[in-house]
Amino acid sequence: MTSRRASLQPPGRDSIITSSEERRRSSIRMSHTQVENFRISDDDQLIEDGEDAEEEEDEDDDEEEEDLYQLDFQSPELSTDYWQIHKLVKYLKVGTATCTTIALVGLKDSGLDREVCQLALKMVGGLEVLLNILRTSNLRCNIGALQVLEAACGHVSTRATVYKLGGLQVLQGLVEHSQVKVRGLAASVLAQVCGLPSARSALIRDGGVPKLVALLRADAAAMQSNSEVAASVEGAARALWACSVSRMGRAAFLRAGGLEMVGGLLVGSRTALLVPIVGIIHQCITEAVFRERVEAAGYTSALVRLLHSSSPQLQVLATKALARCSVLEATSERLVREGGLEVLVSLLAREATTYTDAIIEKDPAFARESGMIGEPPGVPRSRKASVMPDTSSSIGVGGSAQTPAGSLMPDTCLEGTKVDMEVSGDPEASDQNGGSGQAPGDSELLEAVSEAIWHVSLLPNHVAAVKDLTAVPILVALLHHNDEKVLTNVVGALGELAGDPECCIILLRGGGVTTLIQLLRRTSDKLLLNVTRALGSCAADEDALSALLQQDGLRLLWSHLKNPNSRIQASAANAICTCLQQETEGLAEVVRSLVGGIELLVSLLESESEAVLSAVCAAIAKIARDPQNLAIMTDYGAVTSLSKLAVRENDTLRPYLAEAIAACCVSRETGLLFGQAGAVAPLVQYLETNDSTIRRPTCRALHRLSLEPENCITLHQSGAVPLLLEMLGSEDEVVQEAAADCLRNIRLLALFRCKTSNRSSRVTSRGSLSVRR
Known part of the structure; x- marks a missing residue:
């Protein structure tokens, strides 16, 4: 069987790609254009990792992947692996049942986890033979063929070929097989094939989801005593995880009663099964109806308990599920009541060690005042290279000079459903990467933890709880993080916390206001929306407003009134209104000094957005207190x-x-x-x-x-x-x-x-x- 690294993606969404050295060792000859075709095109990646809304439109356009992997048969030198697989496939075609079984065992042990062997199996027609074997009634041959397909379907090209050859219908039939092992292997192969949007759509359309849900109905005692039953449930869960990426799949899953079955399996202790189960919940709670049902059934309590899991993959998935579900007030209160918030802050402190160490080195006095010095229980601190800008100015200066946002992770959809980063199941992986920066999964875990803390902070009565856990200075330190998604969540949390005077002082003392002003120069809409909100919350404090005015923050806020996004326009106008509420001397003159500023504000009264109109009217009410500014607005037709x-x-x-x-x-x-x-x-x-x-x-x-x-x-x-x-x-x-x-x-x-x-x-x-x- 193929051994894979633990991935946070639904099954079948990650292709197995060998290293460049292994490709060079292969004696298969390819032309230059054929080598280029080995890399999946951007369009294929969008199909694999696209957003939910785009998937529904593109699922039927997947007739689709042309054969991107063509061997050059003109070359006289073919690898030994190729001829070995060619020989075994020939035995599959003409041999008896015994010979077929032996050939299947040979194929299983021929290294199908390697890309070269997968392509060779495809080119010699092995996939067609394997699917024909699955149509027979020989149990041993069926099991062997499924095991070979499970190993070979790690490659996107193999999955596409299996789907085009009608393998989806064959596998659906085997899901209802009388033998438990066959059902489990068929579901496992389906989980990989359904990584293709077209295959996923066909499975849902053909009624395959209820069949997979039926496999989840297994007795807990049977799962403990029989490994084949456990493997069957695990395979069905992974297949349902792949289907839950689609909105149609989630609807079919709900109709089949799958949510109740999944909730019952959350109490288990088998990590291999809990990962796809939590993955299904994470995908389903994208929609409000699922979030309410998950909270009403009390499944979020099980997710809170999984935050203590020793499996990094399971911990990240549970955190991401709670982050999505915590937009509900009941879930947010449950997190605080059941101790989930303490765990989230501990995870935040552990993953942000590099940044907190840097701010401690820069300003020890601030670290002592804010409570950063003093080891949180169970959170080891290790010294790493500083990521803070080495300048003579305040802490926040130079934050925008870091690595461009999004450099650690590729762009994904708003909800963060599809992520290419993988988290190693080895707990020592982070230690191995400790000397060279963050481990690959750090940004993903930080993104989920910061999002959950942000949602918890939306309730005013939870702000004090977050503040008491010393989370504010850690969030201030994370303003220098390179990942744009982490920054968006961190700024969103600070925007809610800044309404508390003590939190605002910590933000100001740690250089957070300066860093927020610099983030106004970014281009991400989500980040800018949260930054303008955070600065609006800070502007209610006189000291923070003074810092904002001194560092040209008002002009930068005003410039975002020209942003094409109406939500950013409204948020910037609200922040400007908060700034103008203070009776600061010379503020009216500052407004007049902004070239074209008043004219731009008056022109927004023609906007179609009610939020923009409300915010602009509130700002005009503050500006009109000065007679000269009122006269200018009147001249512009206010x-x-x-x-x-x-x-x-x-x-x-x-x-x-x-x-x-x-x-x-x-x-x-x-x-x-x-x-x-x-x-x-x-x-x-x-x-x-x-x-x-x-x-x-x-x-x-x-x-x-x-x-x-x-x-x-x-x-x-x-x-x-x-x-x-x-x-x-x-x-x-x-x-x-x-x-x-x-x-x-x-x-x-x-x-x-x-x-x-x-x-x-x-x-x-x-x-x-x-x-x-």
């Missing part, structure tokens, strides 16, 4: 744009829009412009809601608009008086005062018009009386 938005029936936008209009109406001239633009009548309708967050700014806006007589007429005609009278009974004193002042202005105008009308009528009557005389 009054007209705000008036057009008044007719929007969006309760999220309305309070910010009303606040912006109230802030702009500091003079009667501006109020007149709003009245002429038609903003008064729509604002009256805002008073019909019971939401106090909308009523308060609306009353303030109507009060300031009522300073202009023409607006008072519009208010009266729009039926504002009864609504304002109702506002007088509000418990909010600001609402009461604003409504009373607005009614007073309307009443004064009515009295004035009444006096004017009476005076004019008297003059008219006197004039007519004199004419009669």
Whole structure:
């Protein structure tokens, strides 16, 4: 049997590729273009590692992989392995059952884990013969053929050929075989073949998922006593893991009752079985319906226990599953309640040793104050080469000069479902790589741990728990990590923690604000979204805001208002709004000094995103406090744009829009412009809601608009008086005062018009009386 390195990918998604030295030793002759074809093209890698959404569209386009591996038959020199496999396949074709069995044993021992032997088996027609043997009723031949296919299907080309030859239907039939060993081997081969999207789609379409789920129904005692039963369940679990990558596969798995079967197997202790079981859960909880069912069934408690596993592969998968599921409040609370958060922080400290050691060397005083000095229990600390920039400036300077983001891992989808990195099952692997940086799996484990801590920190009552475990300085140290996905999660966690004043001070003291400002120069949308949010949280602190302004952070935030991603625009505008909330001297002048900044902000009032509009209106309300800035915004058409938005029936936008209009109406001239633009009548309708967050700014806006007589007429005609009278009974004193002042202005105008009308009528009557005389 082939021995493979433990992988975090679903089965069949990693091709076995030999080293360059082994290829050079092979005597198979290939042309230059044929050697180039040995490498899987980018399109094939996207098919193998594409996102879930793209898989559904591309699954039927896989008719597909052309034969990329062609031997040059013109060469007179073929390897000994080739002729050996050729001879064994010839015996398979013409021999008796006994001869066939012996040939299968020979093929099994011929080194099919090597790429050259796999291609040779394919070229001499061995795969067709093996599939024909599976159609027979000879048990020994069936088992031998399945064992050979299991070893040979490690190569993507072999899997594609098996699928094209109709092997999927043959294997599905053997999954229901009467012999347990045959069922297990068939499921194991299916797990590898289903690494192809087209094969996976065909298996799901043909109803293969319920058959695989049926194999999971095995008694725990039988699995302990019978290794063949355990192998059968393990093979079915790996096949279902491969199918769960697809949305169709997850739906079929749920319909077949597979989630309950998988949950029952989580209590086992067999690592080889737990890995695919946790892998299935990790893939399934991509969707909300699965997350809720997993949490309701209590399976997350088993995942928390698996965080203590000695298997690195199982530990990483359990962490990634919990990271996805922790977006649920119940799962997040369970993590804190059952001690999972302590384990996550311990893993974070262990994997971030290089970065924490570097920050301790740079600033021992900060390390002592933040609690970084002092060994966490069970977490050995080893000195490694510093990854911090060696400059005379503060800790954060130079963070962007590190290796480009994403250098440790290839780009994957948002959820991180498909990763090419492999984690060795040997616990000593990390020690062997200790002298040359991080082990290959470090970034993947750090990504999962930091994501879980980020999701736990989303609840305000968990921030204190994270802070008490001294996780904040470790996260600050990880701001210098090279992997973009790790950075995204770390910044997201710090953005939630920075709302706590003590955490914000730690972030500032450790140079985190400086590093966050430098990260604004990155291009990743996910990272930029979290960085702008984190800086917005930091800006609520005066010292952090001062550091942000000194290091040109406001200008960089403003520049992201031009970002094509509307979510980044809204997040940057919110961060700017938080900066402008502070009454910092000279801040209005800084805003004016940004060339084209106010014009850019006003232009975003034409955006189609409600989040962007709300954030921009909130920022305009702060900028309008300065008369000069208000005049500049008025020149750029802010009054007209705000008036057009008044007719929007969006309760999220309305309070910010009303606040912006109230802030702009500091003079009667501006109020007149709003009245002429038609903003008064729509604002009256805002008073019909019971939401106090909308009523308060609306009353303030109507009060300031009522300073202009023409607006008072519009208010009266729009039926504002009864609504304002109702506002007088509000418990909010600001609402009461604003409504009373607005009614007073309307009443004064009515009295004035009444006096004017009476005076004019008297003059008219006197004039007519004199004419009669």
